[in-house]
Amino acid sequence: MPSPTQRALALVPARLRPFLVQHRKLVKFLLVGGTCFVLTMAVNFGLKLTVLHAKPVASLTVATVVATLVSYVLNRQWSFRTNGTHREAVLFFVVSGLAILVNDAPLAVSRYLLDLREPDVSAFTQEVADFLSGMIVGTLLAMVFRYWAMKRWVFLSERPPAAGGRPEPRPERV
Secondary structure (H helix, E strand, C coil), X not given: CCCHXXXXXXXXXXXXXXXXXXXXXXXXXXXXXXXXXXXXXXXXXXHHCCCCCCXXXXXXXXXXXXXXXXXXXXXXXXXXXXXXXXXXXXXXHHHXXXXXXHHHHHHHHHHHHCCCCCCCCCHHHHHHHHHHHHHHHHHHXXXXXXXXXXXXXXXXXXXXXXXXXXXXXXXXXX
16 A cells, blocks of 8 residues: 555656655645644634634744644654654754744834734734735745754754664755
């Protein structure tokens, strides 16, 4: 029985398959990211419409933290397929903490430096500015940062065991 990845590849035009196979880590990372993006949007808007209505940056931060936890499990188990170490988990959450700051920065600039908030603008304009700055620009910047940092420091490929029986990290091209 074919794997889910093989079934998905069968749905892709034949000329794109070699590219997707060659860049499979990136494709998996983007699929995990897309799933976590939807989760972030749902939690963010849920919080903004209820308990954190007046605190959009806090809503986005909480939503991003929830999605980060899900992202860790999915990336470790599927995108980068590692067994998970204490070092890896610590680095993942350090990188993710920095990425949350990167993600929040455009929303904070939009709201507090550009004053794209009520009463200076309409409620509709405020929500559009929040969505574009926080969910689109912030997420794109954080995604690029996370992918680079995860490949560079967190999910390192491993060589076969050396004479001592422990796998040695193998640097990957970034």
